[in-house]
Amino acid sequence: MKSAVGNDVPADSGAGRTGRAAWHRRAGMLPLAYLAALVVVALFHPLLPSWRWLAVHLLLLGAVTNAIVIWSAHFTSAVLRAPAPAGRRGEALRLGLLNVGVVGVLAGGAADRPWPGVVGAGLVFAAVLAHLAWLAARLRAALPARFTVTVHYYVAAATALLTGVPVGAWMLVADEDSRTRLLLFHAHVNLLGWVTLTVLGTLLTLWPTILRTRMADGAATATRRALPVAVVGLALLGIAVLAWWPPLAAGGLALVAAAVGLLARPAVQTARRKTPASFPGWSIAAAGGWLLIALGVDVWTLLSAPDAAEAADRFGAVLVPLLVGFVAQTLLGAMAYLLPVALGGGPAVVRERIGRLDRNWAQRVAMANAALAVFVLPTPPYVRITTSLLILAALLQFLIPAVSIMLAARRRP
Known part of the structure; x- marks a missing residue:
């Protein structure tokens, strides 16, 4: 098995000696816990007045942001050939601060109480700023390496989030007239900056x-x-939605799509050399297709909307393929590969874990993507309910074995 940077060293070698496996046994539960909470919200959403907002933030701010902070630190050490840290205290403090902030944001938004959300957003900002400082320090201390560009993506992504978080907090206390433009800025910068830039930088070696x-x-x-x-492209897009100049916003999205296209060519060449044959491979491949679809729908939405308020109302057409098709599938695909390897335990144990997370992978990928394709079309309510339940079932088919693997790993000596 190859490591995350493509050499021939076993990916789980030394995990026990460095404490990496023990760290991932603890930290790896965080994204899974938020995904489990997302399932609960999906099942009981008729009882929750702000369930859509809560679901979006459980996925993005909870599961995805934790996964990014955990795994970008992991990949930074790998691509810079940095020695394993003597301890994880700094990472643990950053994650603790992050999750206290996430809980504050979730509580404030769900209860419609702005100030807990503002305080929580401040804590999230502080945690990501500390993460950015750690990335910058690693870059300064590292010798030149072939894949240093991956860390540059992480720095750009963290900078984007540090721009988007204050705007999200501002939305909680802003007047109605300015809230729609702030919403468009917050959503685009966080989704296409923090999430998409991280994914694009990581796939250089992970794919x-x-x-x-x-x-x-x-x-x-x-x-x-x-x-x-x-x-x-991201900078132009952010400026354009705040000033509400749709042609410039469409131009910014076109540049983001062009960047994705530049990376898609070598990714396709790699897949032609070795066709994906697992849940991680096909889940991430499908996610790339949904990203391009979402960018195209986003361009159409911005150009066709008469004003920012209408564009914000129509943003759901962009959000569903972007969140479910791209973000969620990328997260599940990456975790399905990374968790079994990072938990250590030897080649036989790693293969057994991968096998459990790969079980029925073709059915899961086909079901989730077919259901999503039907869901985004103009269909009757009962069809949308059925397809959403199929997507939820696909999530549970990943989540149940993933949690089981994590709990079993935590019981290992």
Whole structure:
């Protein structure tokens, strides 16, 4: 098995000696806990007045942000060839601060009480700022490495979130007239900045590792070229939605799509060399397709809306494929590969865990994506209910074995 940076060192070698496995046994439960809470919200949503907002933030602020902070630190150490940390106190403090803030934001939004949400957003901001400072310190201390560009993506992504979080907090206390533009800024910068930039930077090394093949020629060069294109596009998009200039916003989205296209070419070349044959591979491949669909729908939504308020009302058409199709599938696919490896225990145990998370993978990927394709079409309510239940079932087919694996790993000596 290859490591996350594509060499021939076993990916779980030394996990027990460095404490990496013990760390991931503890930290790895955080994203899963938020996904479990998301399932509860989905099942009992008629009783919750703000369930849509709560579901979105459980996924993005809870599960995804925790996963990004945990795994971007992991990949930063790997690609920079940094020695394993002597302790995890700093990471634990950052995660603790982050999750206190997340709970504050969730409580404030669900109860419609702005100030707990504002305080929580401040704590999230502080945790991500500390994470950004850690990334910058690692970059300064590292020797030149082939895949340093991955960490540059993480720095850009964290900077985007630090721009989006204050705007999200501002929305909680802003007047109605300015809230729609702030909403569009907050959603685009966080989704296309914090989440998408992190994913694009990570897939440089993770994608060929999942496929167990070598990286395509030119993949690192394409990744370096795509970063400034994506950052400029994101900046133009943010300025344009705040000023409500739809043509400039569409141009920014086009640049983001161009950056995705630059990275898609080597990714497709890698997949042609070794076709995906597992849940992680096909889940991430499907996610890439939904990202392009969401960007196209977003361009149409912004250009066709008469004003910012209407664009915000229509943003649900973008949010569903972006959140479910791209973000959720990428998160589940990446965790299905990374968790079994990071937990250690030897090759036989790792293979057994991967097998459990891969069980019925073709049915799960096909069911989730077919259900989502039907859900986003104009269909009757009972069809949308059925397809949403199928998507929820696919999530449970990942979540139940993942939690079981984590609990079993925690019981290991």
